[in-house]
Amino acid sequence: MNDPSSLPGVPAPPPFVAMSQLIRGAYGSQLVGVAAKLGIADLLKSGPRSSEDLALAVKADAVALHRVLRGLVLYGVLTEVEGGRFALTPTGELLRTDAPMSLADFAIASHELTQRSLVHLFEAVKNGVSPFEQAFEKGFFEHLMSERELGERFDRVMTSLSGMVADGLSSLYDFSSARRLVDVGGGRGHFLSRILKANPELEGVLVDLPPVLPQAEAYLEAAGVRARCSLVAADFFDTVPPGGDIYLLSWILHDWDDVRCGRILAACRRAMAGKGRLLVVEQLLPERVEENPAAIVGDLEMLLFLSGRERALAEYRRLLEEGGFAVTRAVPIPSPFGGVLRSIIEATPRP
16 A cells, blocks of 8 residues: 555645554554465455455454454455445455465565564664574574475565566576576576576576475476576585576575675686676665665565675675676666666676
8 A cells, every 4th residue: 555645745644643653554564464364365356245254264253354354444455345345455456366466475474474573673773683583593594494385485475576577687688698597596496497488598507505406496397498407506605516608696695794795706706717797686775765665675674584685786896896706787677666676787707
């Protein structure tokens, strides 16, 4: 739901009201998370239904569910219609699991991961501890690997977003002079598969930890590009396979602190042996918040979940120079919803 104060011609609420809305801000995300976990949007896709009918379908308390549904009306997810029934708004349609650009998995993952981490944000600000590790007593990626259903849900969220970014990268960047693309930390191959489909002459190498590779093989096979891919088990902090024309680090460096970013870049630099190109795809922090609010939100997510952070272009330039690279250009990938989705930072090895 849009913040009314951000719309042209709509006055900002009085400070007391604005602060009250901020204090109660968690209500909306919790209500959406509950609705997504119950599958309310899927039940409403064929038309309006009453809270009693929905409660029977999801085995919930009818009175409590009715109060939640009215709360979702307040947040623009549902609307009330005749006969005390509820229907989806265009915003609520995004919680359908079969909707284009569905956010159902995102809502559930956020409900299960973000809210527990936020409880420990104060300790993070005071002491520099990881909110996620305080909440779950293990690292973010370790937790996703131990919780299979949640890990698969998070993977679907990343697949949806990476598809938009990979398509943007393919349309903006010329791969025609390259024959071998090495996707470092490529996960299950969502990003690599989209690039290979858009560039039929390109071969791919996916590099990740051994437990990830069987899933990557299955995904690349289903995507129809497995025959053009090699799978290499490696820890990118220590080694990266040689022989690539282009090395890709997509959403990798922002996960890690400067020291570990340096180790990743050093491994890439050794593999490249003074030739080829490195592409770093990341969300760049703006000089001022209003220039890219999404990047500020992304940086807060890094604060909650991982040891890394979003960085400004100057910070990536410094990291790359310290790693033996020279930045040649940075190309923004436009978001289909306005603004910048990610940026492509191209670098080459320094002599």
